[in-house]
Each structure stands twice: as structure tokens, then as C-alpha cells.
Amino acid sequence: MARPLVNADFDARERFILAKLEVYFDGLAHTPLTVNRDDYLVDFTLLEETGAESENPVGAISANELTFTLYNPNRIFSPSNPDSPYAGKININVPVKAYISVEDTEEEAEWLLLGTFFVDTWDTAIGTSIVNVSCTDRLRRILEQPMPALRVMVNETYAAFFRRIFVALGISLTDIVIDSTLDKMLKYSFNNDGLVIDTLQPIAEAAMCYIYMGRDNKIHIVDMLNNSVPVATFADTNQVKTVTIPQSILKTYSTVELIYSMPxxxxxxxxxxxxxxxxxxxxxxxxxxxxxxxxxxxxxxxxxxxxxxxxxxxxxxxxxxxxxxxxxxxxxxxxxxxxxxxxxxxANQTTIERQNPAAIATIGIKPFSLTNLFVQDTNYANQYADILLNFITCDVPIIEIDARGNPLVLLCDTVLLQDDTHEVVYTTKVIRTEYRYDGGLTCNYTLLNTEVLGGEE
Structure with missing residues (x-):
């Protein structure tokens, strides 16, 4: 039996990364085509994120993406080739699973599943012998569905409301992982008209949580405010190549204006x-x-x-x-x-304001305004406004690092960033990863400084 992977496998000074993709042309119940660097696979990029680009820093939802390139000898992966062994099978929604491991000459290491994805585009590059494929996970298809109308409920927690939404979408409760701490109460819970994303996005923002498809192909709903022990240390001695502290767009604001609902x-x-x-x-x-x-x-x-x-x-x-x-x-x-x-x-909209005097003295009154009718309690709205103020006034809310890559670190994991070269030490949460494999492995991480959540710096 293969041994489990550990952080040391990816932190090692010398490591040999293995990767493979399984392409299920005949469906997940059938034997897949396996591609790796010895057979057809050129490279792949895996993007995992808790939320797409948005000015709203609290609560997010996003689908993950896998893109890869294959060698295409004799046009075997060309959809238009009637002589291809996969003729008629190269279509959208073909399932693809991605795996990664390390070579160990003493004891075989396990293959780590990076997720299950479904083909969106399959493009043959004219004049070349490669194909480019892009995929997204199951969550994207869920978000684009029409939102089923739900009965209005009274005094329902965010966690219970999320369960009710996904069950209405035909998703089993065993395929939903929800933090029990999402126990704040909605006075009235209701869906918005439109698509699923039109309801889930504002509720995720109101609950201050992340919604994403985990590598286990289950929907994960994670409380942003949960404290957890770091699962890894990113240091310049094991992972970190460069550290960037971007000038956040939020630094252009000096006050917070939260409009919430007393329905x-x-x-x-x-x-x-x-x-x-x-x-x-x-x-x-x-x-x-x-x-x-x-x-x-x-x-x-x-x-x-x-x-x-x-x-x-x-x-x-x-x-x-x-x-x-x-x-x-x-x-x-x-x-x-x-x-x-x-x-x-x-709705009976009510406004809470927060100000940062130092920022006002520098840039004047520049309000960051947010309206969310799923924030329905005054005490909770005050806590929410305080966290928003932390975001817009924190000197280092977001940190980006280019690293060697440790795929054992998952979205929303807590990581200690300790770069002695640049005198950088922060406790962070992982909110975005972009892995690139081309025989070797690198990763760009976006980390949230837990200080803005009231956590430890």
C-alpha cells in the first residue's frame, strides 16, 4: 500500500514531482485514459479560489478551474478526426480527474486527488500538434442553474438555509460540508429571483463564509471567522520564492457604510x-x-x-x-x-457607519458601501461593520507569494508565513492557489491576513 504524502515531500530541497490526469471519455463509471509526462501530457494549471475578483472582501463563492495541454500525434485528440480512437467522445462535460505525487525510491507515495472537473472547451491549435483543454468543477454548473423557489422560513440559521438551498437543487446532504459555526439566525430566509448565484452570493457575503467545490467533489461552506491551527509553515527555507503585498483597492477607503435589513x-x-x-x-x-x-x-x-x-x-x-x-x-x-x-x-433598511480617523485625515471621507438584506440582526451587523473596517484599514490585508508549491495545503487552511529574509511573519488563510505543473511544480498563493478577522497577526 502506498504511503500518505506529508509536507516534507513538497518542502524537500530535492523533489521529483509526478502528475497525471484521468480523462473519462466514456463517463466516470468506465476506465479512463491516463495521461502523464510520458504519455501526451505537456502541462496543466489548477486554479482553486474561494471567490472571483470582487471589491467585497467578506464572503465569496467561486468554481475552480483546470486547464491542460496534450500532445496530439496523428490528431488522435482532434474532435474533427473521424479516425481518432476518441471520435464522437470529445465533448463538453467529459470528466477529468487530476492527481499529483512525488517519486520515492524507497517507498511508493500515494496519488493525491486534486479534484474532479468537466470539460468546457477542447481546442486544437492550428498548425501545431497540441490541444488546449479547459475545465471547471461541478459548482459552476450549479451556479448557472435557475434558482428553485423556496418557501420563506422564519428564524433559520445560515447553515440550515444553505442545506435547504442545495437539497432543493437535488444535491445530497452527504455531498455538502458546512461549518456548524454558521449559526447566526436569519429572521426571514428567502431566495432571490434569478440564477442560483444570485441567491448564494449575497448569502455567502452575509454569513461571512466561503463556498467552493472541494477536491473530494463535495460542496464546502466554510466560516471565515473560524480559528484553526496552521497546517503548514511557508518559509524562505522550504517554499517561499517571493513575497508581494499588493496595494489593495480597499486602501482607497476611509469609512464603512453597511446597509442591512430589519425585515x-x-x-x-x-x-x-x-x-x-x-x-x-x-x-x-x-x-x-x-x-x-x-x-x-x-x-x-x-x-x-x-x-x-x-x-x-x-x-x-x-x-x-x-x-x-x-x-x-x-x-x-x-x-x-x-x-x-x-x-x-x-426590508426596512438600516445603516451602520464606521470611520478610521487616520485614513480620513489622509484621504478624506471615502466610504466603502455595502448593502446586504441577508444581514438581519443589529448586533451581527455591528460585528460585520467592524470586520469591514479592519479590511479597509489594515496595512497588510492580502499577501501574495510565489512558491514551490505544497498541494497538501487546501483552500481556507491556516498557514504560518515566515519569511526571515524579508522580515515577514503573518498567520494567514489560503484564499487562492494557482498551481502549474510542467514536469516541475510551482504555485502562486493568495493569503488573507487573519488580523483583519480579529485573529492573531
Whole structure:
């Protein structure tokens, strides 16, 4: 049995990196094509991140990416080649698994799974004998789905709401890993209209958490504020090549303006009006009408005007849509006006401000403004605003390092950065990694200084 990999394998002064990709042209249930540096694989880049580029520093969600290059002798990997052994199989959504290991002459080391990805593009470079392939993980496809409408719930934790969202998307609870510390309460939990990302992004920001697809092909929802023991030390003696402290865009601000919600339920109001609704003879349906105001907490009643032979027999509704079952006893179509009455959630927006006097003295009043209606508690909003102020005023909120690369370090892991050459010592969280393998291994890490979260510097 192969031995487990350890930090020392990737920190060693002399190391020989092994890598392979498994391409499942016939699906994950079948034997894959394995490529490595001896067979077709030129290189690959793995991007793992907790969030895409955004000015909002609190809470994020992002899909991971794998890109790789293959030798293409005799055009065997060309989708247009009818004589290829993979003809008709080179398509989008082909699964690909990436692995990495080290060569050990004394005891075989295990293969470390870096993730499961699905092909987005497969491009043959004209005039060359290579193909370029780009893939993303399962989360990207989830985020691009229409958001299923959920029932509005009262006094639900962020963790419970996340579970409810993913279960509604058909994802098993065994495929979701959620920090139990995400226990702050939402007075009213509801989904936004639109795509899944339109709901998950603001909730991730409100909960101050990261959402990403782990290497185990499970969705991980991680509390930003969790304290954990460092899993590794990045030093100039084992990993670090260069350290960069970028000039954060957040340093252009001197104050924080957080707009949060103290939601309440409205009295009865008209949430949907359908003019000249058509009632077909017999049984009919009026499907998926968007409400004019939402989200709707509850529906009270509906009325029909000027209908002689038609009635509504049933109503199917959620927080954003209404569908009606109709019955017309006449043999002729009939039109009528319909009004649906209900109660909507009102935001009642409230503003909290924080200021940094030193920054104001330097750059004047430059507010960083953030609105999030899923922050619904005053005490929590004050904590949130304090953390935002830390972000915009901390001298070193973000650190980037070019390193040799240790793929045992995962997203959201705590790492001690100790570069004696540049007199840099910080406790950090990993929020982005970009590994490049071309026979050797390097990595660019983006690290979050835990000082901005109230952690130890």
C-alpha cells in the first residue's frame, strides 16, 4: 500500500514531482485514459479560489478551474478526426480527474486527488500538434442553474438555509460540508429571483463564509471567522520564492457604510394583477406569473372580476411566482381580470457607519458601501461593520507569494508565513492557489491576513 504524502515531500530541497490526469471519455463509471509526462501530457494549471475578483472582501463563492495541454500525434485528440480512437467522445462535460505525487525510491507515495472537473472547451491549435483543454468543477454548473423557489422560513440559521438551498437543487446532504459555526439566525430566509448565484452570493457575503467545490467533489461552506491551527509553515527555507503585498483597492477607503435589513411583513397588498386572463373551455392553466412585489411571505386570497363561467380551482405559488388552475364551464373562451393578494417581506433598511480617523485625515471621507438584506440582526451587523473596517484599514490585508508549491495545503487552511529574509511573519488563510505543473511544480498563493478577522497577526 502506498504511503500518505506529508509536507516534507513538497518542502524537500530535492523533489521529483509526478502528475497525471484521468480523462473519462466514456463517463466516470468506465476506465479512463491516463495521461502523464510520458504519455501526451505537456502541462496543466489548477486554479482553486474561494471567490472571483470582487471589491467585497467578506464572503465569496467561486468554481475552480483546470486547464491542460496534450500532445496530439496523428490528431488522435482532434474532435474533427473521424479516425481518432476518441471520435464522437470529445465533448463538453467529459470528466477529468487530476492527481499529483512525488517519486520515492524507497517507498511508493500515494496519488493525491486534486479534484474532479468537466470539460468546457477542447481546442486544437492550428498548425501545431497540441490541444488546449479547459475545465471547471461541478459548482459552476450549479451556479448557472435557475434558482428553485423556496418557501420563506422564519428564524433559520445560515447553515440550515444553505442545506435547504442545495437539497432543493437535488444535491445530497452527504455531498455538502458546512461549518456548524454558521449559526447566526436569519429572521426571514428567502431566495432571490434569478440564477442560483444570485441567491448564494449575497448569502455567502452575509454569513461571512466561503463556498467552493472541494477536491473530494463535495460542496464546502466554510466560516471565515473560524480559528484553526496552521497546517503548514511557508518559509524562505522550504517554499517561499517571493513575497508581494499588493496595494489593495480597499486602501482607497476611509469609512464603512453597511446597509442591512430589519425585515417585517407587509399588510395585505396586491402582489399580482393579470389583466384579460384567458380562460379556455374546460380545464386550463395559467402558469408561472411573476409577482410584482416579492418575496411573498404568504398569499391571502385572490379575486376574479367580470367572469361569468370561469373559476380558479387551485393556486400553486412560491415566493416569486404564481400558477393557477382554471375551469370554464362554457364552450367558448372567456377573459377576466385576476388580482392576487398577499403579504411581502419589507426590508426596512438600516445603516451602520464606521470611520478610521487616520485614513480620513489622509484621504478624506471615502466610504466603502455595502448593502446586504441577508444581514438581519443589529448586533451581527455591528460585528460585520467592524470586520469591514479592519479590511479597509489594515496595512497588510492580502499577501501574495510565489512558491514551490505544497498541494497538501487546501483552500481556507491556516498557514504560518515566515519569511526571515524579508522580515515577514503573518498567520494567514489560503484564499487562492494557482498551481502549474510542467514536469516541475510551482504555485502562486493568495493569503488573507487573519488580523483583519480579529485573529492573531
Amino acid at each position: 417585517n411583513i407587509s399588510p395585505d397588498i396586491v402582489v399580482l394583477s393579470i389583466a384579460n386572463a384567458s380562460f379556455v373551455p374546460g380545464i386550463g392553466h395559467l402558469n408561472r406569473y411573476k409577482v410584482s412585489q416579492g418575496p411573498v411571505y404568504s398569499y391571502s386570497y385572490l379575486s376574479i372580476s367580470e367572469a361569468q363561467t370561469s373559476t380558479i380551482t387551485d393556486m400553486h405559488c412560491n415566493s416569486w411566482e404564481v400558477s393557477l388552475d382554471t375551469k370554464n364551464t362554457s364552450s367558448a373562451p372567456e377573459t377576466a381580470d385576476i388580482s392576487v393578494i398577499g403579504n411581502v417581506i419589507y
